[in-house]
Amino acid sequence: MATNRTTDAAFVADESFVPTSHKGLTYPFGGREPEDGGTMQVAPGVRWVRLNVPGPLKHVNCWLLDDRDDRGDGVALIDAGMNRTETRDAWKSVFNGPLAGVRVTRMIGTHFHPDHIGLAGWMCDHHQAPLWMTRGEWLTAQMLVADARPETPQEVNDFRRACGWSDEQIELAAARGWSNFGRIVRPMPLSYRRLVDGETIAIGGTAWRIVVGSGHSPEHACLLDEANGVFIAGDQVLPRISPNVSLGITEPESDPLGEWFESIAKLKREVPADVLTLPGHGDPFLNLHIRLDAMDREHRGRLDELEAFLDEPRRVVDCFGRLFRRAIGQEVLGMATGEAMAHLKRLEVEGRAVRETDGDGTWRWRAI
Template sequence: MADPVHSPDVSLAQDESFVATSHRGLTYPLGERVPDVGTAIAVAPGVHWVRIPMAGPLDHINCWLVADGDATTIVDTGLNVEASVAAWRALFAVAPLASAPPARVICTHFHPDHIGLAGWLCRKFEAPIWMTRGEWLTGRLLTADVRDAVPDEQIDFWHAAGWDADQIAAAQAKGFGQFRRMVAPLPIGYRRIVDGEAVAIGDATWRVVVGSGHCPEHACLWNARDGVLIAGDQVLPRISSNVSLTASEPEADPLGEWLASIERLLQLPDDLLVLPAHGAPFTGLHARLAALRDEHRKRLDILEGFLSEPRRATDCFPRMFRRTITGDMLGLATGETMAHLRRLEVEGRAVRDVRDGVWWYRSQA
């Protein structure tokens, strides 16, 4: 598998055996009701919920249609695959898009299931794309990277994490350019949105709330008047978004950014209706954020104790996950584990030694 930043946006918590965070304290106002493919359900004033199918355990991405006068603002798009295109074509024929065509496309972040069809939608309806600068530039960079051979820096990163020769060879055989295959060509230009900006959509004001860790500058949209938060992947109800250290920024601290973002989001009202990218709309924002925060903190404590002897990232998998990591999960598991080890290093709880290109971590205790 390529670097996770080049891969479909999936969480390590893809099934119940991987769920590491509590969803207790949440309520689901729509119960078991979900929109069929090609249909839209009203979930809040001026907001419709649509589900766009995608392959893999996640099954779908939630996209949102927000009333914008005589038009509609689309939030997130799905992958550039035929099933997703077919779902959108069906939606063009029914309310609200049948009478209120798209006027703009807002993408919460650069991952392929969120921007995969943004270029197609923008060209079809002559609509602009709105994103934060960090997400836009990252998406443009990755769609422009057309090489198929895995770069040496990526191979070195896998080696540093403890991958063996067979694991590296298997990943090399899959190639590097997966990202661009899932994303339709993006427009040359975009409209930048920034943290704290008030975006008028129809008669409502949506404030941009930026989070980091899962990606550089993830944009949530908060409608204070109606008590709604379009959360993207920043807050999911039953799984935890992947937070990975990657070869593209190996000295970053994505878990530190994720934890800081949780603290910022805890400043929002607790009674918001949260509209996530995966799973059902829910209430109980603070309980969910606290569970996400506490689970990561628990993992940090467990890892620190495990580092009484020097360990590689791959050695730490049994302390991080509830099942054996093999195959396609290896890249995501590695990134997530290395993000936790890096956070321990930043907090002064672990040190990293490099021997023959392999990173060995040991606790400071």
């Protein structure tokens, strides 16, 4: 098992960092974070950039790893933020300031979500850097960028109606347009280097093993430097919130929550408990396995509550109050529907609930 040599070198020697704790996790930097337009070292050869994003998450974390290629020294960039003017300006500040003259050697995307790869193509173009992603994430991103139709497809409206959305909610969603993905994700290179689960890649003088998870996205790439005890988790593990696990129109018979449970178990097997975990949102933390256990318990507890609630047939939208601790407005209705669908589907797979269809096409689930 890896030890926290990185921890000792990166922040224990710096007395200005006062570690804090919350629910069994230790935050070694004590809430310190990079300044706007700046970077912050979190381990030898690993720097942190934090970018603002709209919505409840408020920010996304990106990581710069010291690297070298046939053109010389530079940095490998892990995730790039959303395609927004504010984000591009932030990167210009970084590369005109603390990283002036530094080149991106490769652009690595953990997964296809816009807050992580929205500017990946921009970075690749600007630095003539290759794109590295898993096949499932790259193909999904390319498909969504290419789907430029303005009108919401009828099958999407039918899916929303089956979940219990009102006509007004369907109309409001349609008014926002269908193809928003391409607006916040710059076109990416047509060629990419595929990341494969279990392979080891050299970044600078460090060996990083690719650990792929699923549930939050199809084929999410995490990176593990076991020798130094550093784990770049992306959105596969977040310290204070549970990543969204959704079932939607694209693959309606899938079981993303089942894949999520399997990925949690896989990370416990393959990633040491004492690594410094670098998440896609939130602060770097220690005690990874405590967090993995907590996420597993949280979702299984939701399943139990939901099963009890299905003592009579319920629509998807009826389940929000049992799954979420907040009111569900129009702005998060799609995500809430996807998450509820994932839990209901998992109850089906486990043989604990069955789905029935009303005469008007609305789905209802009841416990068995």
